[in-house]
Ligand SMILES: Cc1cc2nc3c(=O)[nH]c(=O)nc-3n(C[C@H](O)[C@H](O)[C@H](O)COP(=O)(O)OP(=O)(O)OC[C@H]3O[C@@H](n4cnc5c(N)ncnc54)[C@H](O)[C@@H]3O)c2cc1C
């Protein structure tokens with residue numbers, strides 16, 4: 001098992017698109033007004049987690 | 063379906079580009095992934111009165127409040143005032159951004175542009191290396207549109223540029239992550255936009271209070287993503303509101319999250335491709351304001367598209383007139399303010415207080431960052447100048463000379 005992938009809580013996400021803009025792997029996408037992480041591309045770097053202004057992304061922060 | 067230009071994104075940059083392209087004879091389609099133009103609002107809604115001269119939005123339904131000036135507060139609350147002291151000489155507006163965007167779209171449609179909502183661009187169509195159109199998703203339907211020019215007006219998380227081969231990913235040190243409450247029932251009577259600086263208040267950014275009249279204000283925060291932790295922007299904003307007796311009793315009627323690119327501009331034209339607005343990183347990196355550049359840049363882009371259609375030349379070389387002209391209009395300002403943003407980041411709260419104290423009795427009569435930036439550069443303590451010189455070479459000189 002690798003590190004857990006980033007996961008967006010769609011009830012908290014306000015679609016600011018910050019996570020999409022900073023993800024180095026182009027792993028986050030906009031879908032129907034929310035952000036979604038593509039597990040296959042995510043390398044668990046946690047940049048999106050730190051960026052989220054409302055704390056909607058979970059995963060591990062180092 | 064065939065168009066001269068397809069524009070992804072119906073924000074100000076997209077709609078202004080669409081309008082001026084359509085006015086100069088191009089067949090234009092705007093596609094927008096959201097269900098309604100301008101909704102939800104993701105903006106502080108402050109804009110300079112410069113836009114009066116451009117005549118791009120008509121009437122006054124989009125105006126919430128007319129501003130007499132701005133106040134910038136250092137960490138110890140020393141205040142630097144910018145503004146026309148004489149009444150009636152307002153320096154800017156706080157707007158209703160949804161109505162503003164819809165007005166810009168209305169003008170584009172009047173000029174002949176078509177709009178398709180709920181339509182998300184998902185890729186480019188290529189023949190060999192040549193970009194010939196765009197793939198989009200309309201609910202569950204996959205659509206293909208052919209066009210000679212594809213415009214990326216797709217905002218901070220722009221993908222059009224990325225698909226075409228331009229590096230669009232933002233370094234966390236070049237992104238402000240934001241949150242904002244619109245509060246009712248607050249105790250603010252005068253029409254000044256306020257900015258609060260400080261490492262504890264908003265690391266790498268600021269808190270803003272933009273009054274909309276009738277006891278309503280947008281109270282927001284932007285912090286640098288490289289200094290942020292999960293949920294930090296929202297928490298710091300709530301701390302700020304709790305400590306301000308004028309805002310404390312406010313009732314929130316809107317809460318939003320946002321992201322603003324504060325980077326140097328990127329390449330904005332390729333063969334068959336143009337980027338405008340936030341997608342082109344046309345935001346002032348010091349203030350995070352992007353609206354005026356969207357209008358200026360969008361107009362230039364639209365005019366150049368019109369010319370390209372007439373000449374049937376969609377090469378990077380022909381389209382580069384757009385890049386040359388936006389650089390003339392505001393390229394220097396973005397470069398200068400990017401340097402300044404980095405310099406500001408190195409200043410501790412004590413230095414900010416010192417500078418605010420030195421400037422507090424000066425009169426700045428226009429909301430232009432240029433005059434202010436020069437004065438601040440003059441007031442930097444020797445130690446900061448020295449550190450900056452070691453780290454950034456001759457940045458301060460550059461800032462003062464530009
Ligand atoms: C919290 C916050 C406060 C701000 N405050 C101010 C301020 O007070 N003053 C100021 O001048 N500026 C402010 N800004 C900056 C300003 O909002 C932006 O510069 C401006 O919105 C940029 O306009 P745009 O047209 O480039 O992009 P946007 O307005 O972001 O529009 C982009 C559009 O493209 C659509 N889109 C994206 N991808 C696709 C796709 N694949 N297919 C179809 N459509 C797509 C989006 O849904 C969106 O509607 C603020 C920004 C934020 C986040």
Ligand code: SF4
Pocket residue numbers: 008012013014015016017018019020034035051052053054055056057319
């Ligand atoms: S940063 Fe947070 S609020 Fe913004 S789009 Fe990503 S998950 Fe949603």
Ligand code: SF4
Pocket residue numbers: 005006022023024025026027028037041042043044045046047048049059
């Ligand atoms: S953890 Fe890193 S790679 Fe994964 S989605 Fe977030 S930013 Fe992208």
